[in-house]
Amino acid sequence: MTISILGAGAFGTALAVALSANGPVTLWGRSIGWGRENPRLPGVTLPAPVAVTDDLGAALAAGTLLLALPAQALRPFLDDHGPALDGRRLVNTAKGIDLDRLTGPAQLLAEACPAATIATLTGPSFAADIARGLPTALTLACADAETGRALQHALSTPVLRLYRTTDLTGAELGGALKNVIAIAAGVVIGAGLGDSARAAIITRGFAEMTRLATRLGARPETLTGLSGLGDLTLTCTSPQSRNFRFGHALGAAADWDATTTVEGAATARAVAALAARLGEDMPIAAMVAALAEGRVSVDKAADMLMTRPLKEE
Numbered sequence: 383m384t385i386s387i388l389g390a391g392a393f394g395t396a397l398a399v400a401l402s403a404n405g406p407v408t409l410w411g412r413s414i415g416w417g418r419e420n421p422r423l424p425g426v427t428l429p430a431p432v433a434v435t436d437d438l439g440a441a442l443a444a445g446t447l448l449l450a451l452p453a454q455a456l457r458p459f460l461d462d463h464g465p466a467l468d469g470r471r472l473v474n475t476a477k478g479i480d481l482d483r484l485t486g487p488a489q490l491l492a493e494a495c496p497a498a499t500i501a502t503l504t505g506p507s508f509a510a511d512i513a514r515g516l517p518t519a520l521t522l523a524c525a526d527a528e529t530g531r532a533l534q535h536a537l538s539t540p541v542l543r544l545y546r547t548t549d550l551t552g553a554e555l556g557g558a559l560k561n562v563i564a565i566a567a568g569v570v571i572g573a574g575l576g577d578s579a580r581a582a583i584i585t586r587g588f589a590e591m592t593r594l595a596t597r598l599g600a601r602p603e604t605l606t607g608l609s610g611l612g613d614l615t616l617t618c619t620s621p622q623s624r625n626f627r628f629g630h631a632l633g634a635a636a637d638w639d640a641t642t643t644v645e646g647a648a649t650a651r652a653v654a655a656l657a658a659r660l661g662e663d664m665p666i667a668a669m670v671a672a673l674a675e676g677r678v679s680v681d682k683a684a685d686m687l688m689t690r691p692l693k694e695e
């Protein structure tokens with residue numbers, strides 16, 4: 383299976399390093415002047431089997447394309463290049479919901495590339511961990527079981543262990559929604575509200591994730607897997623997570639570098655719009671959207687969540 387990775391940020395670069403254990407990989411980025419060490423992944427030198435290019439046509443020679451662009455960049459990218467990507471195996475790795483269309487990456491890909499086979503690679507994995515060769519387990523989701531199995535084998539390495547599922551919707555939504563809850567967890571810790579409050583946010587956030595995802599067609603058991611609960615656990619508890627750190631800065635009223643990729647902020651707004659459309663109750667996501675837009679203070683947000691009507695768990 384010939385593989386190219388589109389998007390040379392931290393995650394695309396880390397995947398290139400990991401997959402080079404299996405053979406040659408092409409990494410495409412729109413600006414690759416950094417040579418063999420990507421500043422988004424400091425301390426990691428690309429191994430020899432990784433070819434880096436800014437020539438999209440050259441990268442598109444591969445039959446399997448891993449897309450590692452931020453979720454909100456995917457739709458504009460497909461507007462420009464969708465037809466050129468069609469007919470391949472397309473494996474999305476972005477974790478988010480498109481703010482304009484209110485759909486996940488798989489739907490965007492299916493519409494832009496109707497003859498392609500769509501999959502997602504998701505789960506608990508920091509780029510830096512993968513690039514250092516630390517053991518990591520991920521979910522490979524593809525509605526077509528045969529392609530899913532082939533991708534699972536082609537993208538696993540001795541330290542990157544892929545489980546597979548045909549529940550693409552559930553795997554994709556778990557990865558997108560956990561970022562929203564990770565921001566909330568960061569706010570709690572940044573504001574000094576304590577570990578007990580964080581456990582409450584994780585648990586009630588998981589209930590929100592499951593409610594929305596199953597309403598949109600996900601299988602409940604997918605949400606308890608690596609792509610849902612697994613990634614939620616990682617990002618809500620580790621300061622390596624940008625979403626957690628962004629929430630922490632909000633909670634602590636600290637400065638934040640706005641050039642950092644924080645998928646959960648836009649996804650919270652998309653979730654709030656989706657929940658309103660579907661009549662679903664998503665109070666934590668709504669609060670994260672309001673906090674990220676500066677529409678509510680942290681004190682007010684905590685108060686509003688704690689004084690909601692008492693209910694059954």
Ligand SMILES: NC(=O)C1=CN([C@@H]2O[C@H](COP(=O)(O)OP(=O)(O)OC[C@H]3O[C@@H](n4cnc5c(N)ncnc54)[C@H](O)[C@@H]3O)[C@@H](O)[C@H]2O)C=CC1
Nearest residue numbers: 390391392393394422451452453455476477507508509643
């Ligand atoms: N960094 C991590 O630990 C992980 C990231 N992911 C997901 O991977 C996706 C990408 O994240 P990162 O690589 O970490 O972000 P990043 O901020 O490190 O890199 C994003 C890259 O996308 C490029 N880019 C943005 N718009 C583009 C466009 N229109 N055309 C071409 N390139 C464009 C940027 O130049 C940059 O190189 C996100 O959805 C993230 O949730 C998933 C798992 C782990």
Ligand SMILES: O=C(CO)COP(=O)(O)O
Nearest residue numbers: 505506507508623624625
């Ligand atoms: O998705 C991730 C880990 O699985 C990366 O999380 P952040 O985008 O919050 O850094």
